[in-house]
Amino acid sequence: MAIHQLGIIMNGVTGRMGTNQHLIRSIVAIRNQGGVKLPNGDVIMPDPILVGRQESKLKALAEAYGITRFSTDLDACLADPHDSIYFDSQMTSFRAESIRKAILAGKHIYCEKPTGTSLAESLDLARLAKEAGVKNGVVQDKLFLPGLMKLKRLVDSGFFGDILTVRIEFGYWVFEGDWQPGQRPSWNYRKEDGGGIIVDMFAHWRYVIDNLFGKVRSVSCLGYTHIPHRVDENGNKYTCTADDAAYATFEVEGGIIVQANSSWAVRVNREDLLTVQVDGTEGSAVAGLRDCKTQHRVNTCKPVWNPDIPNPFNFREQWMEVPDNQLFDNGFKVQWELFLKHIVLDTPFPWDLLEGAKGTQLSDLGLLSWSERRWVDVPDLNV
Structure with a gap:
């Protein structure tokens, strides 16, 4: 049995959603269950480093959940080859700049939505990731x-x-x-x-x-x-x-x-x-x-x-x-596991940055419809 250890830069997990859904109920839960088991018996084990602006909050979270690494220096984390995945759950206004840095550093991207503050910004991230050849995904919980x-x-x-x-x-x-x-x-x-x-x-x-x-x-x-x-x-x-x-x-x-x-x-x-x-x-x-x-x-x-x-x-x-007919795990954790398998096994993961851009597109068009008080068509998007 081989263990595939994946270093994950987790930026913005001191917020409510980042702490509860992505850190505690996803990454910590995956670690506690012994990782993500693969069909051949191998295991994916996430190795997170918590990143943010307030060291005291990061330290408290790390100590509470058995995580050894935390930092307030995003650039230093992006320079570390051990960490191959960048995750972002910051405030929306900070997200695009950090993701752009991570793409340019060659990191695979997984992030919350909206991916940008405008359609142009979200599409730019999707294009940049495609050109860089990095795998990418957006939370669609x-x-x-x-x-x-x-x-x-x-x-x-x-x-x-x-x-x-x-x-x-x-x-x-x-x-x-x-x-x-x-x-x-x-x-x-x-x-x-x-x-x-x-x-x-x-x-x-x-x-x-x-x-x-x-x-x-x-x-x-x-x-x-x-x-x-x-x-x-x-x-x-x-x-x-x-x-x-x-x-x-x-x-x-x-x-x-x-x-x-x-x-x-x-x-x-x-x-x-x-x-x-x-x-x-x-x-x-x-x-x-x-x-x-x-x-x-x-x-x-x-x-x-x-x-x-x-x-x-x-x-x-x-x-x-409608009966359950199956066991339902936490939705955020389920998608995290699918993304980690996508990184290691290259299994399909259709919810990429382009899909995230479609969400931003609908928000922009909804705001336009409200502003101009009219129906607005939704064109196809491509990168």
Whole structure:
């Protein structure tokens, strides 16, 4: 048995997502399970070095999770041949510059999205990586949620017949920070720092729609800043300059209509923070983060509109749960394992920097649609 040790520069893992999903539940979990086992019995063992601006935070994380290496000097890390992979989960406004450095240093790239603050910036990274011949990938975590994996199973089986519409509801109430701390960092609400729910969530909706239902062909979007002022991590009141809600409609190839509401100013009255309802000629399904339920054509009730009597139906009881039929691991960890296998075995990994650029493209076009109050076509992208 051979052990393939892969040095990974992990930049930006002191933030919430970087710490919890990428460090603890992915890389540390992979190390604790004995690495990624390959078909021939070999093992891939990640060897991370934590990189950031605050040495005290890096040291505390390293000590807490048994990691021996950390640094505040990104350039020195990029110069070390032991580390062949560069991972980035920094604030969006810092990401492209660091990735560009890593590509020029010959590192393979794995990063969070959005990959850049504009389509031009994201496409430039994709072109640069292609020219340099480095492998690259972008986190597309929602594809690996158990609920959406079950939904994909239904799509692939032909359960829906002809898919007609998709309705996506996402969001929750993010506290303003005055009498309860907010659940999201304050930069999310400042446009000048790369914030805004359109920039944040349209990157997700692009890969979810493209991979489950078909290519997005046009978008109509209305953004809004519902909460004008919030209180930051230091107790200072600030003006919100970025959108905290977006109401969008997407036209998808094949005539499918997707409606997506995204909001950090909505109180949840549904079964999950994210729900995706698909309606087709033969059946419908509603997926959350982990669960998915269906209603087939033959099991569909026949309600009649009559506001003069109490509702005789319990609609939610008329749906059936899709069984797990498999063990579901953390979605971030699953994609990390696929990327590590891509590096060592050259197995397929379709979610590259060009796919990341498509997410930035949809964000840009959503903002354009909102600004000009019109439908906007989504052209094909190539590098």
